[in-house]
Amino acid sequence: MVIRVGVIGAGNIGTAHALNLARSVSGSAVSVVFDADQARADSLAADLGARSVGTAEEVLAAEDVDAVLIASPDGLHAGQALLALSAGKPVLCEKPLAVGEDEARAVLDAEVVLGQRLIQLGFMRRFDPGYVQLKQELSDDGIGDPLIVHNLHRNTSAPYGLRTEQTLTNMVTHEFDICRWLLDEEYTSVTVLAGRPGPLTPQGQHDPILVILQSVSGVLVEVEAFVNARFGYEVGCRVTGSLGQAVMGDATFVTRAKSFHRGVAVPELWLGRFAEAYRVQLQGWVDAVRAGGPYRGASAWDGYVAAVVSNRAIESYRTGQRVAVELPPRPALYA
Ligand code: ISE
Numbered sequence: 001m002v003i004r005v006g007v008i009g010a011g012n013i014g015t016a017h018a019l020n021l022a023r024s025v026s027g028s029a030v031s032v033v034f035d036a037d038q039a040r041a042d043s044l045a046a047d048l049g050a051r052s053v054g055t056a057e058e059v060l061a062a063e064d065v066d067a068v069l070i071a072s073p074d075g076l077h078a079g080q081a082l083l084a085l086s087a088g089k090p091v092l093c094e095k096p097l098a099v100g101e102d103e104a105r106a107v108l109d110a111e112v113v114l115g116q117r118l119i120q121l122g123f124m125r126r127f128d129p130g131y132v133q134l135k136q137e138l139s140d141d142g143i144g145d146p147l148i149v150h151n152l153h154r155n156t157s158a159p160y161g162l163r164t165e166q167t168l169t170n171m172v173t174h175e176f177d178i179c180r181w182l183l184d185e186e187y188t189s190v191t192v193l194a195g196r197p198g199p200l201t202p203q204g205q206h207d208p209i210l211v212i213l214q215s216v217s218g219v220l221v222e223v224e225a226f227v228n229a230r231f232g233y234e235v236g237c238r239v240t241g242s243l244g245q246a247v248m249g250d251a252t253f254v255t256r257a258k259s260f261h262r263g264v265a266v267p268e269l270w271l272g273r274f275a276e277a278y279r280v281q282l283q284g285w286v287d288a289v290r291a292g293g294p295y296r297g298a299s300a301w302d303g304y305v306a307a308v309v310s311n312r313a314i315e316s317y318r319t320g321q322r323v324a325v326e327l328p329p330r331p332a333l334y335a
Contacts, residue, residue: 001290002028003027003029003067003289004030004064004067005018005067005068006031006034006059006062007021007068008034008068008071009073009094010034010040010041011040013071015044016271017069017092018033018044019048021282022048022049024279024282025286026283027286027290028286029048029049031051032045032051032059033045033048033052034059038052038054056072060087065089067091067092067286068089069091069092070094071094071122074169074170075099077096078104081097081107084118085114085118085119089118090288091118092281092282093119093303095173095174095306096170096173097119097121097300098307099307100311101304101307101311104304104307104308105307107304108304115333117293117295117333117334119299119303120285120297120298121177121300121303124274125274126177126181126281126298127278127280128274130237131182134182135181135182138182142246143240143242143244143245146183147240147241147242148221149179149182149219150238151175151222151223151235151236151238152249153174153224153226154224154226154231154232154235155229156228156229156230157227157230158207162201164206164207168192169310172225172313173310174235176309177298177302177305177306179237180305182237183215183217185215185216186215187213187309188214189214189325190325191212191213191316191323192209192313192317193209194206198228208226208227208229209224209225210222210223213309232267233270233272235270236249284297300334301330305327
């Protein structure tokens with residue numbers, strides 16, 4: 001059985017997902033496409049032999065849509081995820097689940113009431129070979145007890161116009177998720193430090209910033225987030241433990257020597273760095289939809305936690321204070 005996917009959002013990431021679903025993933029096809037820019041939806045649909053529609057609601061209601069991929073602007077995710085739950089359709093929702101924690105909570109509550117997990121969050125780093133290997137190192141106890149985690153997250157340039165609060169909800173949300181996944185524990189506090197702004201930082205905003213979290217067992221997690229790094233895209237993670245350290249950085253790239261120069265190519269965007277993660281994530285999701293679950297990726301609970309942490313981080317950025325992170329009990333649906 002081929003899963004017919006309805007795609008909401010035909011921008012960078014929506015298009016990448018749609019092409020993967022149609023061409024690289026087995027067992028799926030794209031049947032319907034919606035984008036606020038009708039011409040963009042028409043063109044993607046024509047490329048993939050799909051049809052385009054005029055609203056997101058039409059995608060969710062369509063009879064030829066078995067599952068939905070949400071890749072709209074961040075502020076629309078929660079409302080569309082709620083609609084997918086009402087339609088009873090499995091959904092792969094791009095991160096973040098919501099910008100505000102109340103909206104994230106509404107989606108979580110709706111899924112709990114439904115009593116069935118239909119939402120997978122697009123935290124694709126959980127499928128990246130580098131992070132998977134890093135988690136393996138920690139699970140094998142190879143470096144002893146993790147004590148401190150240093151992360152780098154740099155974009156070439158501000159993808160959607162630079163606002164520091166958005167850096168937290170859109171960008172650092174990846175570290176909020178991947179580090180609690182790596183460590184297998186929640187955070188107790190978050191602190192955001194804003195330093196000297198770079199020359200391209202708009203007045204009143206900050207870039208780069210430093211985010212410091214502490215986990216329940218006391219592990220320190222530090223993230224340098226730099227949106228206008230100019231030189232290219234880079235993500236790195238170094239875990240120091242009681243017996244050693246595990247480092248995930250640029251080691252996955254090939255070093256080229258040519259014209260009296262030795263070096264590695266730096267990707268411009270995350271789509272190149274995480275291409276394999278996106279593909280593996282989608283294949284796993286399609287396989288799970290075909291089998292009726294279970295979904296291996298991040299859940300609505302994980303999306304909710306990331307929203308809470310990013311909202312506390314915004315509070316810390318505004319006040320300059322360390323802010324406590326408190327979570328309600330995890331619902332049994334996500335055990
Ligand atoms: C973007 O939205 C992503 O999700 C990328 O994975 C991330 O690295 C980038 O910083 C975000 O802007």
